[in-house]
Amino acid sequence: MDTPRKLIAGNWKMNGTAAALAEIAAMADAARDLPPNLTVAVCPPATLIDRARVAAGEGPLIVGAQDVHAEPAGAFTGSVSVEMLADAGAKLVIVGHSERRADCGETNPDVRAKAEAVVAAGLTAVVCVGETEAERDAGDALSVIAGQLDGSLPANATRLAVAYEPVWAIGTGRTPTALQIAEVHAAIRSDLIARYGDAGAATPVLYGGSVKPSNATELLHVDNVDGALVGGASLTAADFLAIVRAAVR
Numbered sequence: 137m138d139t140p141r142k143l144i145a146g147n148w149k150m151n152g153t154a155a156a157l158a159e160i161a162a163m164a165d166a167a168r169d170l171p172p173n174l175t176v177a178v179c180p181p182a183t184l185i186d187r188a189r190v191a192a193g194e195g196p197l198i199v200g201a202q203d204v205h206a207e208p209a210g211a212f213t214g215s216v217s218v219e220m221l222a223d224a225g226a227k228l229v230i231v232g233h234s235e236r237r238a239d240c241g242e243t244n245p246d247v248r249a250k251a252e253a254v255v256a257a258g259l260t261a262v263v264c265v266g267e268t269e270a271e272r273d274a275g276d277a278l279s280v281i282a283g284q285l286d287g288s289l290p291a292n293a294t295r296l297a298v299a300y301e302p303v304w305a306i307g308t309g310r311t312p313t314a315l316q317i318a319e320v321h322a323a324i325r326s327d328l329i330a331r332y333g334d335a336g337a338a339t340p341v342l343y344g345g346s347v348k349p350s351n352a353t354e355l356l357h358v359d360n361v362d363g364a365l366v367g368g369a370s371l372t373a374a375d376f377l378a379i380v381r382a383a384v385r
C-alpha cells in the first residue's frame with residue numbers, strides 16, 4: 137500500500153478471538169463507501185490476522201499488525217517476522233507503541249530496526265511517539281518527541297506514518313487540548329519535512345489517545361492531524377466507524 141494522506145487505524149491490543157471477526161466484516165462493509173484518499177486499517181492480535189483478512193474480503197479495509205520482530209527469521213521464541221505477517225495478510229505494522237516501549241523495554245534503535253524491516257518488505261510502518269505525563273509537566277514534551285523521531289524513524293518515508301500518542305492519554309479518557317495537539321503535530325511535520333523533504337510533507341501524522349466517537353470530529357480536524365490511531369474504540373464496528381465518518385466530514 138502506498139501511504140495515503142489520511143489514515144484511521146484501529147489497535148485491538150490483546151483483545152479479540154474468532155467471535156470478534158464479525159466486527160471486522162462490518163467495518164469492511166462500511167469501508168467500501170469511503171473516499172479513496174482515506175484508508176482504514178484494523179490491527180487485531182497476530183492470531184487473527186489471516187482470518188481478519190478473509191473477513192474483510194476484497195474491499196479496501198486494510199488488516200495490520202501491532203508489532204513485529206526486526207529479524208527475518210531465527211531463534212526468537214514467540215516472535216513473528218514481517219514475512220510471516222505479510223504472508224498472513226497484513227499490509228501495515230504498528231511499531232514503537234508506548235506499551236511496548238514501556239512493558240518490553242523497546243528502545244529507539246529497536247523501533248527503527250522494526251520500521252526498516254517493515255518498509256523493506258513493502259508494508260507500511262506506523263511509528264509511535266509520545267511523551268509521559270511527567271515529561272509534559274516538566275516542559276519536555278517536544279524534546280522527548282524530537283528524540284524519539286530522530287532515533288526511531290526509518291531512512292526514507294516511503295510507506296510511513298507517524299502516530300503521536302501522549303502516553304498519559306492512552307486508555308485514560310483524557311486527551312490533550314486542540315492547541316497542545318496542534319503544537320506537537322506542527323513540530324512533527326517540520327521534523328518530517330526537514331528529514332524527508334516532500335515525502336515528509338505527505339507522511340500521515342496520526343493522533344492517538346482516547347479517541348472516541350464523541351471527540352473524534354474535534355481531534356481529527358486539528359491542523360496537521362491526518363487521522364487517528366484508535367485503541368479501545370476500535371473494538372466495535374459501531375464506535376470505530378463513527379470515528380472513521382468523523383474523518384470524512
Ligand code: PEP
Pocket residue numbers: 147301305306307308309344345346347365366367368369
Ligand atoms: C492506543 O493504545 O494506541 C490507543 C490510542 O488507545 P486508546 O484509544 O484506547 O486510548
